[in-house]
Amino acid sequence: MDTEGQLTERDRASRSSTEHEERSRSSHAPGDAAEETAAAPRPARRALGWLTGGGPWRRAGVVTALSAVLVLLVSGWVVQPFLIPSRSMENTLRPGDRVLVNKLAYRFGDDPRRGDVVVFDGTGSFLGEKPSGNPVTGVLRKAAAAVGLAAPAESDYIKRVVGVGGDRVTCCDKRGRIEVNGQPVNEHYLRPGDSPSRVPFDIVVPEGRLWVMGDHRSASRDSRDHLGAPGGGTVPVGQVIGRADWIAWPVGRWSRLERPETFARVPQPGVMHGAEPGGAHG
Template sequence: MDTEAQHTERDRSSAPETTESGPEEGSRSARVSGRPEASAFWARISWRRAGLLGCVCAVFLLLLSHFVVQPFLIPSTSMEPTLAVGDRVLVNKLAYRFGSEPRRGDVVVFDGSGSFVRQAPEESPVAGLLHGAAAGLGLAEPDETDFVKRVVGVGGDRVVCCDEGGRVEVNGVPVDERYVYVGDAPSRVPFDIVVPQGTLWVMGDHRSKSRDSRDHLGDPGGGMVPLDMVIGRADWIGWPAGRWSSLEPTAAFDGVPAPGGAHG
């Protein structure tokens, strides 16, 4: 029996494999990748990738909120029961971009500078930028100049409060405002106004808790909101999850004629 040949075969089978780069390269690579220095390096790379991805997502969301849909945090009770404190509504910024204008009954978000707010509060540029970014993502309360209200009158409308039944009239037709907070009167402040062209008359649904066009009757502009200050239409409640829903159009103004007399 050739024992020498058997020993030689066993030695060959147990010898480490060689590559073009030299023997045992695979085992060396495995040992290197297991070193603490290598693990720390790959961890740094992973964190950088995660940070870059986060920045890209944040920029995308900011661009989306600036041009298309913006989350808006409801800070007060002025629009109850339609909107509650803490709701995040999604404001459709394209609703009035292509020739369309706000209609009676729309819930709109607008910049009240010059109408509801005579002068914007001063703040540092950095603080303003950070707050604007957070508000644009729905993570902070909106600017003090931003408001959310319901459109009750559009350009040319005559809006009167109140008729013999205590209701708001638009162009001579009483409006059945079922969205108004239960127990509230349509208005405790009497008014009789004609809405100038290019502006809106707006009111909150919780009339006793809302500072709206009625409160600025004596101010320059008479409480009217210029169309070019409208940011968009509130179309959906996006948060909290239990209140996910769309804001359905109201039929309250369906019987109201256009200012010229024809039904709109």
């Protein structure tokens, strides 16, 4: 009896030891290794948990921040809302209008064309230097301007391209019309009651530059006001920010800004000669 009892105890101990070894080996099985690997990126899980957890206020804040970053990226590289600050482009554009500026319009080899409405940085052509100010205020204003909530920087302008590099632009013919390369231009987009220009000029636009004018000629400070400056009032193509393609706000004025057909009849540069680049006369 005692012998059978001892054998039974040894058998139990042996089975217990065997089961322990099997459990130890199974803890290092390939399946568990895969689970450990899958659970490895704990910092990413913690970050995801922080973003999705914390209640509705935290989630709303995260969504708002991500949306703001996305909007700033889009406005910085693709399309930017631009608040019209003045009457210089009436009646095409009115103060308070928001236009969508296509920043990709001239990024792939295309250049501004006659009739395009463009936004450009006037530093060096319309302005000597960018106005200085409080850096913090400048950053906040730039961010607000990027989404069309604030007026653009003082160095940013919106005008219509009337002449491109090589064009001879003159004012005016016997009927008071501007001529481009000898072709009179019927500017139906001008504000009613405005003449094409009260300032006579005759200029050949240097290559790589633009002659720009507002549609409300009597209320626009444009290339005519900088005839005596370097470049004769023209703007470098490299300073163009983008092309205004749409009026997005207010809703009642939602429309596309088309290139006027009147410029289609203008001949290529070189048809007429006689004015020096940057020259002007009264």
